[in-house]
Amino acid sequence: MTLSEEARARLADVVELQPTKNSELQERWGLESGSEVHGYLEEELSEYYYRDENSLIRATPEAAELVDVEPGVEGGDGETVIRVSGLERQAFEVLAGPEERSQSVVSVLHDLREAYDVDPAAEEVRSALQSLKRKGVVEVEYRSVPTFRRAAARDDVRVEAREED
Missing domain, CATH: 1.10.10 (Arc Repressor Mutant, subunit A)
Structure with a gap:
C-alpha cells in the first residue's frame, strides 16, 4: 500500500x-x-x-x-523513554513518587505553579496526567477523588519534551 x-x-x-x-x-x-x-x-x-x-x-x-x-514510549535497559508535551514533562517531574502518597489534580497544579511559574487550567493538568497514565508511567489511586503518582522511580524514566506544533 x-x-x-x-x-x-x-x-x-x-x-x-x-x-x-x-x-x-x-x-x-x-x-x-x-x-x-x-x-x-x-x-x-x-x-x-x-x-x-x-x-x-x-x-x-x-x-x-x-x-x-x-515511538512515544520506548522500553530499554531498565529505562523507559517517553516523549511528551512540556506540561506533561513538568507534571511528571513534580508528581509524587511510587512510594509516596498520591496527589490530586489540584495538588499537582499547585506544585507546577510553584516549581515552574506556570498557570495551566486544572483540566490541562488532568489531561496531562491521564496521558502519562496511558503511557504507563503514572498510576491512579481512587480515594474521594482520583489521585496520581509515578508508577516508576524518576530515574527509571527519561522524559523528553516533544516539539510542539
Missing part, C-alpha cells in the same frame, strides 16, 4: 503519540470529530495501526519503520 504524503505524516503522528486516542489525533490533525479520525484510520492507515486492550491506538512495528519516527 502506497501512502500519500498526508497519510505518511499522519502515520508518523500515530507512531509518535502512541498510545493515543481519537481526541488527541483529532486535535493534532485539525479534524471536526473523533469519528473523522476513525474513518481516516480505517480508510488510509488500516494496515498500520491497531487498538490495544484499552482501545488505545497504537502503530504496528512496520509503521514505525516506514515513517522512521521514534
